[in-house]
Amino acid sequence: MAAKRSSVAGKRPRRTGASPRSAQEPPLSLERIVATAVELLDTHGIDGLSMRRLADRLGAGAMSLYWHVDSKEKVFDLALDSVLAYRESQTAGFQDWREDVVHMLEDWRACMQRHPWSASLLPRRALGPNILGRLEQLSKTLSEAGVADADLNAGIWSLWNYVMGATVTRGSFDLSDDDRAAAQRRLTDLSRLYPTIERSRLLLDDDWDGAFRKGLDFLLDGIAPRP
Amino acid sequence: MAAKRSSVAGKRPRRTGASPRSAQEPPLSLERIVATAVELLDTHGIDGLSMRRLADRLGAGAMSLYWHVDSKEKVFDLALDSVLAYRESQTAGFQDWREDVVHMLEDWRACMQRHPWSASLLPRRALGPNILGRLEQLSKTLSEAGVADADLNAGIWSLWNYVMGATVTRGSFDLSDDDRAAAQRRLTDLSRLYPTIERSRLLLDDDWDGAFRKGLDFLLDGIAPRP
DNA sequence: GCACTTGATCGTACAGCGTACGAGTGAATC
DNA sequence: GATTCACTCGTACGCTGTACGATCAAGTGC
Structure with missing residues (x-):
């Protein structure tokens, strides 16, 4: 069971095996x-x-x-x-810790947005080095910002959850133009059932980036250490 | 294409069709x-x-x-x-709008926690009546609480995202005892790479309910209408 | 030069999947 | 009695992940 190969690739390339492939096809890796x-x-x-x-x-x-x-x-x-690979330098080192966090999380979200399938893979037990690394970075930033120890883990998780949720939600609510038209029609039909949603145009608003940023600010307001 | 049956079931039961099943097996529905x-x-x-x-x-x-x-x-x-079926009465009507929101979202989360597979289905375009209904309820509560119109949609989405993220994250981070032991070992090995995570025992803490509640409070702090 | 091991590739086969298609069934209707 | 409707199901197709074992090239020991 499991792969026969140990976790790290062999050192020498060892000229390619049995394959009579198109000659200069590079070997699998x-x-x-x-x-x-x-x-x-x-x-x-x-x-x-x-x-x-x-x-x-x-x-x-x-x-x-x-x-x-x-x-x-x-x-x-x-x-x-x-x-989810990242370069630490890109997302940290600003004056304000809040700005750092915003950059980190916007970058995270952008990565996942570029690969919409990634949202479907989130509910799995996958703690790769990049995921852990990003968690560490977030954790460190909050800790250095002076967030109380008792609030630290909850703060990390809530930011984390928020980003995860935003990418998952976007996947399920971001509508194509056709969908949008259909939803519009359906929502109008159903405005009796869902009047508040209809009035606020919640499902039709598509300023996801703005909403993401705004929600992040809400959250950071709550997390910020009190004077 | 699509099912031949219209969206609503026929009125008369029309005693069961061709099936020679075990006689009193109830019909499909x-x-x-x-x-x-x-x-x-x-x-x-x-x-x-x-x-x-x-x-x-x-x-x-x-x-x-x-x-x-x-x-x-x-x-x-x-x-x-x-x-995700729900009864409106169960989750609203308290004195404080914040309490209402907390109840609604904790109930939502509890529903999904009871059926762990549900998290994997979130990243799909599924706006069933129960999902929409819960959104409506949330939306209405915030609106009546006096959240500014400009903040309303962002507030709804951020709460929504947070709950989604919490259920998804829980699925991927909630470890079995074996996993926990392995993670403990691995984390100790890797404490050089992830010192902050290691120190805060972020991945080993399992007070999910407490953390959920706390994060919710952070978020509500930010959303609450300013005086 | 030869036997042997190791690293890597691949063909075949199996059980299971979602579902298109069309036939079949009994009850209701004309 | 003929027709239509509501519903069920057997068969078949193309696809899936992967267990198993054969195969081959290069490296190693003699």
Whole structure:
């Protein structure tokens, strides 16, 4: 069971194995597999990724993937974490800790927005290095800002939850133009049932970025250490 | 295409059709299908629901389901919304609007916690009546509490996102005892990489309810109308 | 040069999936 | 008695993830 390969790739390239492939096709590697999986996910969505398709794109046989990877699940986990790579310098070091947090979380959200399938992968137990790294960064920033120890974990989690929720919600509520028209019609029909929603145009408003920022401010108002 | 049945069930029961089933087996109905799907999801998880299995449990042939339901996707949508049924009276009418909101959102979260598979279904475009109803209730409460119009939608979304995120996060971070031990070990190993996380025991803390409540308070602090 | 191990690839096969299609059934209606 | 309607279901197709074992190239020990 499990892959035969140890977690790290062998050092020497060891000229490619049995494959009589198109001669100069590069050999399989975890990196190539993950990168191609992301490609496939981006273009064909979460149902468009199958092991056979993935292997095809790599010019390999389907079962060859399993030497590098335990299972399809693992491919998903790796794809998710790979998409969340980050450079610390980009998102920290401003004057204000609030600004730091906003940058970090907006960047996180932007990453996931670029790869809409990633939201579907969130409810899985995947703590890759990038996810943990971002958590650490957030945690450190809040801690240094002077948030009380008793509030620290709750603060981290609430920010975290907020970002997760925003990306998940966006996936389910961001409507295509057709959907929008249909929703408009349906909502008008149903304005008796949902008058407040209808009046505020909650479902039709599409300033997601603005709303995200505003909600973040609400949250930070509550988290900020009291004088 | 699509189901031949119109959205509402026929009025007369019209004694059961061709099926030579075990005689007094009740006939198929949308309600029975959805209820059984939820059962199956609860016991076997999201991958445990297949149309064949579902039909088996109902004492029917697999293809019979498709007269009542467009596709498996639809079953998911219906199952999700059915689990989110609510009674308005249970979650509103307290003195304080904040208390109302807390009750509503804690109830929402509890519903989803009872059916862990529901978190995986969130990133889909499913606006069932129960989801919309709860949104409406939240929206109305905030509006009546005097939240400024300009802040209203952002407030609703941020609360919404927070709850969504909390249920999704819980799914991915709530560890079994074995996991917990492994994480403990791994985290200690990696405490160089993630010192702040390690020190705050962020991943080991399991007072989810408390943290949820606390984060909600942070958010409500920010949303509350200023005097 | 030869046997053997190791790293990597792949073909075949299996069980299961969602569902298109069309046939079949009994009751209601004309 | 013929027709229509509401509903059920068997078969079949193309697809899925992956277990198993065969295969081959390069490296190692003699």
